[in-house]
Amino acid sequence: MFLKAVNKRPFRRVSMIAKLCAPVAMMLAATASQAQETIRIGGIFALSGPASFLGVPEERGFRMKIDEINKAGGLNGRKIEAVVYDTEGNTTKAAQQFRRLAESDNVIAVIGPSSSGESLTVGPIANELKVPTVTHAGTEKMTVPVTPWVFNTPPTDRVVAAHLLGVFKKRGITKIGLMTAADGFGQSGANVVKELAPQYGVQVARHEEFNRQDADITAQVLRVKDSDAQAMLIWSAFPAPTIILKNAAAVGYKKPIYNSFAAASKDLIVQGGANAEGTYVSSMRLLAPETLSADDPMRQIVQKIYADYKERYKEAPATFTAHSYDALLIIEAASKKIQGPITRQSLRDAMETVSVAGGNGLYRLSPKSHGPDPESRSMILLVVKNGEWKVDE
Amino acid sequence: MSSAIDRRLTLLLLVVLPILAAITDNNFHKSILVFGIINAISAVGLCLMLGLAGQISLGQAAFFGIGAYVTSNLVIRLGLEPMLAIVIASCCAMAVGWAISRPLSRLHDHYLAMATLAFGTVMYIGFANGREWTGGLDPGISVPKFSILGADLSSMNALFAVAWIVLTLSVIVANNIAGHRIGRTLRAMKMSAPAAASIGIDVVQAKSFVFAVGALLTGLAGGLYAHVARSFNAGVFGVGYSIELLMMVVIGSLNRVSGAITGAFIITALPILFDRFEDYRTLVFGVTMVLIMKFMPTGLVDGLFSLGARLAAGRRG
Amino acid sequence: MLGQIVVSGFTIGAIYALIAIGFTIVFATNRLINFAHGEFVMAGGMLYAYFTGVQQLPIVPAFLLATALSGAVAWLVYQVGLSDVDRDNHITQVMITLGAGIALKGAAQVWLGKDTLFPPAFSGQASVAVGPLTVSSQALWIAGGLLAFLLALHGLLKYTRLGASMRAVSIDHYAATLMGISPGRAAAMAFVMAGVIGGAAGGLLAPLASTHYDNGIFLAIKGFAAAIVGGIGSPLGAVVGGLVLGLTESLAAGYVSSVYKDVVSLALLLCVLILRPQGLLGQVLPQKL
Numbered sequence: 001m002f003l004k005a006v007n008k009r010p011f012r013r014v015s016m017i018a019k020l021c022a023p024v025a026m027m028l029a030a031t032a033s034q035a036q037e038t039i040r041i042g043g044i045f046a047l048s049g050p051a052s053f054l055g056v057p058e059e060r061g062f063r064m065k066i067d068e069i070n071k072a073g074g075l076n077g078r079k080i081e082a083v084v085y086d087t088e089g090n091t092t093k094a095a096q097q098f099r100r101l102a103e104s105d106n107v108i109a110v111i112g113p114s115s116s117g118e119s120l121t122v123g124p125i126a127n128e129l130k131v132p133t134v135t136h137a138g139t140e141k142m143t144v145p146v147t148p149w150v151f152n153t154p155p156t157d158r159v160v161a162a163h164l165l166g167v168f169k170k171r172g173i174t175k176i177g178l179m180t181a182a183d184g185f186g187q188s189g190a191n192v193v194k195e196l197a198p199q200y201g202v203q204v205a206r207h208e209e210f211n212r213q214d215a216d217i218t219a220q221v222l223r224v225k226d227s228d229a230q231a232m233l234i235w236s237a238f239p240a241p242t243i244i245l246k247n248a249a250a251v252g253y254k255k256p257i258y259n260s261f262a263a264a265s266k267d268l269i270v271q272g273g274a275n276a277e278g279t280y281v282s283s284m285r286l287l288a289p290e291t292l293s294a295d296d297p298m299r300q301i302v303q304k305i306y307a308d309y310k311e312r313y314k315e316a317p318a319t320f321t322a323h324s325y326d327a328l329l330i331i332e333a334a335s336k337k338i339q340g341p342i343t344r345q346s347l348r349d350a351m352e353t354v355s356v357a358g359g360n361g362l363y364r365l366s367p368k369s370h371g372p373d374p375e376s377r378s379m380i381l382l383v384v385k386n387g388e389w390k391v392d393e
Numbered sequence: 394m395s396s397a398i399d400r401r402l403t404l405l406l407l408v409v410l411p412i413l414a415a416i417t418d419n420n421f422h423k424s425i426l427v428f429g430i431i432n433a434i435s436a437v438g439l440c441l442m443l444g445l446a447g448q449i450s451l452g453q454a455a456f457f458g459i460g461a462y463v464t465s466n467l468v469i470r471l472g473l474e475p476m477l478a479i480v481i482a483s484c485c486a487m488a489v490g491w492a493i494s495r496p497l498s499r500l501h502d503h504y505l506a507m508a509t510l511a512f513g514t515v516m517y518i519g520f521a522n523g524r525e526w527t528g529g530l531d532p533g534i535s536v537p538k539f540s541i542l543g544a545d546l547s548s549m550n551a552l553f554a555v556a557w558i559v560l561t562l563s564v565i566v567a568n569n570i571a572g573h574r575i576g577r578t579l580r581a582m583k584m585s586a587p588a589a590a591s592i593g594i595d596v597v598q599a600k601s602f603v604f605a606v607g608a609l610l611t612g613l614a615g616g617l618y619a620h621v622a623r624s625f626n627a628g629v630f631g632v633g634y635s636i637e638l639l640m641m642v643v644i645g646s647l648n649r650v651s652g653a654i655t656g657a658f659i660i661t662a663l664p665i666l667f668d669r670f671e672d673y674r675t676l677v678f679g680v681t682m683v684l685i686m687k688f689m690p691t692g693l694v695d696g697l698f699s700l701g702a703r704l705a706a707g708r709r710g
Numbered sequence: 711m712l713g714q715i716v717v718s719g720f721t722i723g724a725i726y727a728l729i730a731i732g733f734t735i736v737f738a739t740n741r742l743i744n745f746a747h748g749e750f751v752m753a754g755g756m757l758y759a760y761f762t763g764v765q766q767l768p769i770v771p772a773f774l775l776a777t778a779l780s781g782a783v784a785w786l787v788y789q790v791g792l793s794d795v796d797r798d799n800h801i802t803q804v805m806i807t808l809g810a811g812i813a814l815k816g817a818a819q820v821w822l823g824k825d826t827l828f829p830p831a832f833s834g835q836a837s838v839a840v841g842p843l844t845v846s847s848q849a850l851w852i853a854g855g856l857l858a859f860l861l862a863l864h865g866l867l868k869y870t871r872l873g874a875s876m877r878a879v880s881i882d883h884y885a886a887t888l889m890g891i892s893p894g895r896a897a898a899m900a901f902v903m904a905g906v907i908g909g910a911a912g913g914l915l916a917p918l919a920s921t922h923y924d925n926g927i928f929l930a931i932k933g934f935a936a937a938i939v940g941g942i943g944s945p946l947g948a949v950v951g952g953l954v955l956g957l958t959e960s961l962a963a964g965y966v967s968s969v970y971k972d973v974v975s976l977a978l979l980l981c982v983l984i985l986r987p988q989g990l991l992g993q994v995l996p997q998k999l
Contacts, residue, residue, distance in 0.1 A: 047672075047824075048675075048819070048824070048924070049924070052824065056824065085668055086668070086671070086674070089628070090628065090629075091533070091622070091624070091625055091626060091628065091629065092428070092622060092625070092629060093664075095424075095622065096421070096424060096425070096428070096665065097668075099420055099421035099424055100421045100665075102421070103419045103420050103421045104419055104421050104422075116531050116532060117530065117531055117532065117533050117626045117628065120532055120533060120535065120624050121533075121622065121623070121624040121625065124623060124624065129420075139531070139532055141532065182521065182522075182530075182969070183530055184529075184530035184531040184626065184628065185531070187521075187524070187529050187530050187531040188531040188532070191524075191531070208968045209968045209969045210963075210968060211928075211972075213919075213922075213925050213928050214919070215721075215722050215725060215915060215918055215919035216718050216721055216722050216918070216919070216960075218714060218715065218717075218718040218960075219715050219718060219960050219961075219963035219964035219968065220963055220964075220968045222711050222714060222715065222964060223964065223968070226711060238826050238920070239826050239828070239919065239920035239922070242828065242920065243918075243919060243920070246836070246846075246918075247718075249836070250836070250837045250844045250846060251714060251844060252844075267826070270828075271826075271828045271920070275836075443801075449801075496984045497983075497984070499984070499987065500983060500984075500987060502800070503737075503743050503942070504938070504983055504987045506743065507934060507935070507938050507979070507983060508979075508980060508983045508984070510931070510934075511935070511976045511979045511980050511983070512980070514931075514972070514976055515973055515976050515977070515980075518970070518972055518973055518976075522969055522970070632927070632931070636808070639805075639808075640805065640808070643801055643802070643805050644805070647801065672819060672820050673816065673820055674816070675812060675813075675815055675816030675819055676813055676816025676817050676819070676820060677816070678812055678813075678816065679809050679810065679811070679812030679813025679814070679815070679816050680809070680813045681809075682805065682806075682808065682809030682812060682813075683790075683791055683806055683809035683810055683813060685809075686802055686805045686806045686809060687791065687795065687806065690795065690796065690799060690802040691802075
């Protein structure tokens, strides 16, 4: 029977094999040409200006993870080319550079910007130009309501404030002195703390402002000291927290001092010295990975980020590194799920199906959830003991 | 100012801009042109104040902010027609400019510079803390899409057209002021205020006039900015913007409208061109500024003209 | 609380005074608003942090080196930027100082780093108790530095030839030329002094308030305001202006509202300008026609 078939149509087998080979050959050719083609991912971070404490570690996390992905073969075989611009924390620049990345540089996705103000300006443009964008904003407006093209990796200001207020409630602190910087970061903190405090039975007995770069903040510290506040909450980036600690020690302020995540770095200990002893900070896990419990679902990834960063940059990472690292984790996981070529649309669609553990928390992305899962406790409380950060809850 | 060459050059610039906008497909490049035009409108205002009348103002960011915030609030809270809101906002800025010039009318040179700087900073602090009206530094304020009588004009092309028309009108106003009697009054005042007063010129009135016009134009630019940027916070209206405006006008050429426009585009585009230098951006920008001012102390437009004249003379001779 | 606020006010005031002195000297001899002055202060602080940090030098040589280098940088700015520019073209000179300031900031960003640094205080002990009040030991050094520079400046201006030529140039630079004095040399020396005193201010301030490549403009504006309030052109006026400004800020923060404390000091500045433009200690300069 076999022989009969071969004799009747002598080229049938050849043509069958050819028919099978052709698509395979085409696929091989396609992936071969794709593997040579790089894929561009854009980053807009505040590398200078008042938000640089966020932007600089974010950019480092960005480059670190991209190199790691490229070493492992890239995204579906395509190497990533990073295109980074400095927004200087300026909303106009951020918007301009976003357009540049989207239209001139033809990136497949954008990571950043670093601050809420910039992100609010960039968000609508991302939706208009249809570019998957993972912002690093503290404001929950980026993901509430969810818009198709915008994702966000950090825990929102609301989550951070809720964490601290929860700690106050647990410790029986009902009156606090709030010290905030007179910049975007400080204002966002002031807004959200004042809004949520009543829900935790906490009253803001005193609210004082200062310039982040002021040389002396004694007057404000004295006003808090003189009030009936049981604790002080500082919401500002450096150098102000260090200066407040110094001024507070000088005037003999004895009540507990809590900080926002902006002060969550080794700098507070190095700069503050003995004055920093006993200070609390609400921080993402990346500050003290060795102190995480063994069953913490984020322990593994956090320790990896810490170790990789330390090896590459020779110093401990700032916690904001996780913002961009997580963004790339999501993009990496998403691209693995894409069957065909990676385009802006296919990437976006895939990102909405990703579930990963990142440095900031657990991500269970869906069309309704474009940020870290609020159930994953992103923030932990740390205290300075003997010149080191230790988990305190 | 308002010499024949200046007017021809300004006309050339106004004609070239739409051509540039038409040939590029890229919205990013178009947005640079739009922001350049907005800054040019502000710069024309400062050019009148400083170049024509010798009144140095380091507080123009305040008027830019008034224009932006008043427009935004009128559109958001009262649902006003955007173009109308922008006009009303510019008039508010003009009123504030007129009002602030009265107590400052005795001051000149560095005293005036410091006073306007102080005024600008006070307004900035007001913007940053008046969260009820401005959204402060965080979250700032967001404006709906630009439209005229209901027609959606939020595309880059439409915004460019509107901005270009406003710039053309501003140039016409500026040239008219410079060319008529009030212009001569202001020039006299610039040369020597006491001498001008001695021949019967009401110096206070003249200063108020030019402050008002400068504030009007900058406020107009602010109103346009609000609709182009669509989301902004008080950080835009700090001392930095006032200093940038000063740079635009001086680098362009102090007493030429064409200089103000040229300077505006240079200061708007240069940082973007320098992005390639990454960390060295700031250093390169500073050095470039020093070099421009050293080799062309009266600004680029003037400098290029004299260079051209010398070359032409050299060839003839 | 009042006492502590006053101490705090005088501490910042002394720093503003040191910044204002350098600024006012340059103004007096060059009739120029030096927008790069804040960067001289920043340079002093950053260099001090660099020498004690990266170079591991002891405090005294690090501070002296930082101050001397700031003076050298200031001299360089004058020589390269301003020495051959028409002395009567004020706006061009201001622009050049603006550009130079930006360039200095950019240079610090690239060569000294982007970190916020807290270099070591001059004496180990953090604070000294003076009765019921606490004064930081660094504040005492700042006060001492201010006094030392004031005395040195007074001596220089009154008893040396250089001082006399600087005073002559500040009154009328054409007339000074006729007397055989080189305004260029006086101007250059003024810049060097501004660099040295400003750099010292930065170095003294850095252990207290930190130093960063970005904080030049912030300090410069305070220095300008102090100089104007006290009377521009007069070093003693700069000191008075600085102390008044510092005290006002501290009192406003303590008793009025910390949110609007800057508005209070700016309002003070505007009042001085509107009512008495020559400042508290300045003389009314005759206006030329």
